[in-house]
Amino acid sequence: MTIPTPQSPAPDIVRCASMELVVSDLEASRRFYVDVLDLVVTEEDSETVYLRSLEEFIHHNLILRKGPVPAVAAFSYRVRTPEDLDRAVAFYTELGCRVERRAEGFVRGVGDTVRVTDPLGFPYEFFHDVEHVERLAWRYDLHTPGALVRIDHFNQVTPDVPRAVRYMEDLGFRVTEDIQDEEGTTYAAWMRRKPTVHDTAMTGGDGPRMHHVAFATHEKHNILAICDKLGALRMSDAIERGPGRHGVSNAFYLYLRDPDGHRVEIYTQDYWTGDPDNPVVTWDVHDNQRRDWWGNPVVPSWYTDASLVLDLDGNPQPLTKRTDASEMAVTIGADGFSYTRKGDAEHGFKLGNTL
Amino acid sequence: MTIPTPQSPAPDIVRCASMELVVSDLEASRRFYVDVLDLVVTEEDSETVYLRSLEEFIHHNLILRKGPVPAVAAFSYRVRTPEDLDRAVAFYTELGCRVERRAEGFVRGVGDTVRVTDPLGFPYEFFHDVEHVERLAWRYDLHTPGALVRIDHFNQVTPDVPRAVRYMEDLGFRVTEDIQDEEGTTYAAWMRRKPTVHDTAMTGGDGPRMHHVAFATHEKHNILAICDKLGALRMSDAIERGPGRHGVSNAFYLYLRDPDGHRVEIYTQDYWTGDPDNPVVTWDVHDNQRRDWWGNPVVPSWYTDASLVLDLDGNPQPLTKRTDASEMAVTIGADGFSYTRKGDAEHGFKLGNTL
């Protein structure tokens, strides 16, 4: 069922700004994000670590919070003005969603905040007031070979991608790229507020779940350096997929799994999408360069695994099954097919070919 | 005298989009921009060459037009909607500026266009409708080692920087960084519409003149490759300054001079400025890392030379002298001083030191 378009105007979202992750072993997670990935600790206590990237000036881009079940507690967006919080309340109230607002924020470092369970079941957060901290952009004495400089985007798993896209468009997002097939099934869509390829993407699957959160580096060698460091630390099994070049977004990427299995992407060099008529790029699900421009296979876990998300009481959201075709099923295995050169004889993708 | 704030709302400018350059020898300029810098020809005739960068989807980012006097005919901005052209007309009419509008555009590839001579004497252009061309982002078979992927910004020379800034703020721009001294003199200011450090900058000097137009690469090695190629072509004297790391903007840069002396910057990796409370960075004019983070000297020509700009009839604009202190004068030579470590004994900048 379609989510109705509210009469209330959407809040003006500036960008994806932070994710709150519940982790089962705070020390292990801190080692991963701070000692391995070199995110910067803004502040911390025995239950929580607030982290930011090197070019960030707001209090945090990632919160690690100790908890019983690894999950996502909040996908957090910054809005343009304090009044946009009123708009968020009205928008989601009209949608019949549970809405909570706290003038003092739900976490440290931010002020007045609205949290909702959105129509897709995701815990969305909106804030404007925020504590400023030092932007470490010029502090090259603190940069490491794999320096993470910005939070780039979220990626969410939801059963019905077109339904999710329509709701996100009502919230003010625009589609930049998507993956479809000839029958019109949509497998995933990328949507932006800031003028990059996305602030979040909707990936078809059993949901609501969190597929990944992504941080940006300046150059490709920074991403390779993270792989090299993981090898040196004998943590190469944290590398799930990549590094590689995406077809979608044209960005260079790497996917890691943190100690709880939460997926983190490291990402660089997508393109400007801020023009009002930015051309939408639609990829054929059978094009084996769509997910990896070099045709390297997507490992099955990348399709199947994702993190639970929490409701506003901190309980995991139940999952709804995807009923549309699965991208993995149509592209890997006996029934799958894909192409490198359109018009060539169809053939399985490299993973299948080589086994 | 301050430029009054119009009652009419400013047009909603998306980004700097193109510059129209008048060149004295079209073949020589074409060789420089196409054969050396590898910009892409969208279309051309005997009088004009329309060029774009590799990730661009609009018709052009740079126009070379043959003419008697090397100069800038237009600094062109894209606006969000067709109605923003009406706003541009009203805004500049109220300011008493000369305004021309042509439904068919002043150049190929764009539709309805407004051109004005702005209060600072610059030929500003605004357009919305534009012909779409292939975005070559994924066409790596066409990319060269110094691939230019986007137009990034303009830089304008004007005598009174604070006066210019106030007008540009009325036009909807926001300051991201500036250079000042203790007496409050402003030497330069960077201003943005899109969420990078700038769409244009105002540099103090005799004006109106065009200081440079900048194109972005993905990585720093792309910029080094342009230098290497210029060396191989025995054109190293086209390199005026750099490569280096800017203090202001934190970007990696290179300044070239084209066959007519028009200055082109190659630029990469500044930072996100799109938050409403993005912190403004003010640099001390006596900090010798402000213009080059590595303390390498700014060559005098970089301060003194700039291109003429044209009025709407194609005649060069007369120059008004800067009466505020000159950045070059206060930082190079007998009376200049600068510091590497604040509080250290003041000492002249490396150029002076080493002669």
Place this chain on the structure above:
Amino acid sequence: MTIPTPQSPAPDIVRCASMELVVSDLEASRRFYVDVLDLVVTEEDSETVYLRSLEEFIHHNLILRKGPVPAVAAFSYRVRTPEDLDRAVAFYTELGCRVERRAEGFVRGVGDTVRVTDPLGFPYEFFHDVEHVERLAWRYDLHTPGALVRIDHFNQVTPDVPRAVRYMEDLGFRVTEDIQDEEGTTYAAWMRRKPTVHDTAMTGGDGPRMHHVAFATHEKHNILAICDKLGALRMSDAIERGPGRHGVSNAFYLYLRDPDGHRVEIYTQDYWTGDPDNPVVTWDVHDNQRRDWWGNPVVPSWYTDASLVLDLDGNPQPLTKRTDASEMAVTIGADGFSYTRKGDAEHGFKLGNTL
């Protein structure tokens, strides 16, 4: 049976210098090596293309010769003096090998040359006199994003690696790294004359066959650019394995397959091995970071496929089966095991895990 050590001194080999490849479709191969990989044509005719890398000053590093069966006609080494050819003749004659010498060379651009079928069945070539051509190191106007600057090494498949190593040590090579298991089986060994990790490697398998020939780039992004270009040309299926970081050699790598299936490696940044006591690095075959430091799986074709080699009459050499354990068998599949952290519970490698 061990190959006896000749009484005759070995020729003084400077470096691996060139490979002669027989290809079934010269036009297709030329497109691959010239239009895609941007090797430089020194000279060519309807039957043969002579190619070199950008920093080479000898006539060729790769010869493509049209022929009925894709295979390797020569692994060619440069020797230090003309007298080293006499030494080569004596050395191989004493070993009972077939030896041919031609004062005018077997191919263009070289003078006096010795060709042998060596005790392992490989067609080895030795030459000293060579035509000098322009070293294009400074010709950055000709460099492309994936610029190949040097030939780096060969890799040969042979059934009995220790036997091959002993012979190669007699020929003056030194082992820099190898892969073994606890029972003492050697799966592969890397051997050098020039002070890099190798001029050639011996890989255990049915042989004699040619596993790959490798060209070097300056930086890692050059290798990524080759992948990006292959994607743009819809030739991503030419990418067999990588890009990645090797454990062995510590180099960054990519494996491609040419139109005949000949394997080409692109390689950068191994380390200095020229000291007389350079430490040999021995890797455990069960260490899943040995072949890829990031733990990414080795595709089975990389283990199984290799090119035929020719005898001195141009006939393919028959293969001898490897009787020692196969690296693929002991590391992939039901009976294989490997580790990321020594001491952890053994577990299969990522490819197996994720299916």
Place this chain on the structure above:
Amino acid sequence: MTIPTPQSPAPDIVRCASMELVVSDLEASRRFYVDVLDLVVTEEDSETVYLRSLEEFIHHNLILRKGPVPAVAAFSYRVRTPEDLDRAVAFYTELGCRVERRAEGFVRGVGDTVRVTDPLGFPYEFFHDVEHVERLAWRYDLHTPGALVRIDHFNQVTPDVPRAVRYMEDLGFRVTEDIQDEEGTTYAAWMRRKPTVHDTAMTGGDGPRMHHVAFATHEKHNILAICDKLGALRMSDAIERGPGRHGVSNAFYLYLRDPDGHRVEIYTQDYWTGDPDNPVVTWDVHDNQRRDWWGNPVVPSWYTDASLVLDLDGNPQPLTKRTDASEMAVTIGADGFSYTRKGDAEHGFKLGNTL
């Protein structure tokens, strides 16, 4: 007067291996080399710090020793066998040089060592036996953005370059590149044992003095990262020249000055020179791309400043004036001239032009 060629064979030198620097403030020097440049401390005490690069497996590549006068105590070369030390003794004894040999070495980490004051007045050291330490090539967890991976070369100042070259050729070195003028004056020459452009260079000037010692990085961005870090530490005045691309050697470079003014080069990507007929490249002193391929000026201090060297008693060597023309004098200033395009009107170099 020409240095006679000894009858005794020269020792077989493998490579330049280490420099011993006398520094006036050990703490300040340690901060520079360890905290800023991230060289690795092998061992240290209150008087001495032994440092190595990340891919080194011998005990040290640089020794900092506290002393009253900043100077160079030893240019140290590794020889192939223990017997090469006997050859070094005979070679230099025959030349009438002062020779000292210590079975236990002059410094920690090496065994039997020969030190001489060579015919040019330089303190040369030769050793074979050495303590092995961990090669940190794979320890990417320890690598920093400006990772120094190898010692690359020395550069020595001597009044009569051709005289120095003939002696060095007797010692087994070969010239790879040099700078001359039409009258046959040689301004500098690069000479190698290992197959790179040099193990040392002879630069014309008052000598004996040490011009610089050079360390290699893998990629160009590593060198840029050192500049960025120096900027962040407000130490940008440690950057004397560069970064840039050399004409000679084709390498990417940066020159720093340590707290005592000792010059350190950071260097990457020269080319293979190991063939017996490697073509010598001779540059015209008036070619302004010879020292910087991009035509950027050489700062005068780079020509004039160099470090003292010590005799075997630790006393500074007196200097002999250069009587041949000075490269600085013929290329900078009123009488100097240079060209970018041969045949163009001669014109002064960019530094002069722009002042």
